[in-house]
Amino acid sequence: MRVVAITGFLTALVLFAVLEWAARRENSRIPTLGDVCAYVMRYEVGPVPVGRIAVIGFWWWVGWHFFAR
């Protein structure tokens, strides 16, 4: 079961890397992960930048989760 978990996570990471590589090719129709994040961060509800708060808050939590606890 441990091998299954490791294989699953590695597959996801490799897919992330392959897609980013594909997105950075010339004339690629796939946006980069940064562009996807920027698009999500545009989302607002009234004056509240919900998308921006969510993405930045999520990344803040990731750092705390891995480096502080």
Add this chain to the structure above:
Amino acid sequence: MDQQPELSADVPRAWDRPVFSVPILAFLSLIGGQLPSFSTAANLYTIGLGGALAWLGLSHRIPRRAVPRGISASASWWLLPALVFGVFEAATFLLGSRDEFPTFSKLADPLLEGATARSTAYFAWLWAFWGLVRR
């Protein structure tokens, strides 16, 4: 006399260039990489540093890069790795994150014990954070 159209090219400010930002982020990462997990110092440092970057990202104190007006349907390809990761993270978490079927963070913990690997991962986190702040 014809007026020159206003130029709107993205010219990064001096402090926003990699030659300045990389050494600063590397220095901050070296400090962060020395702090052990579960320590008060690691909590304060990560929350403080992340808080400062979050504040910069949510305020308008830093110029942001041009935002894409829309994204193509090809963006849905990004759901594939996110789904694979999400399924495995949810499954391992719901089954108790045991050694036989660990979550991603449980797998990463031993890798992040060494100061070099920890500082490198810290740098990746800060570098991505800095990128998000300017988006």
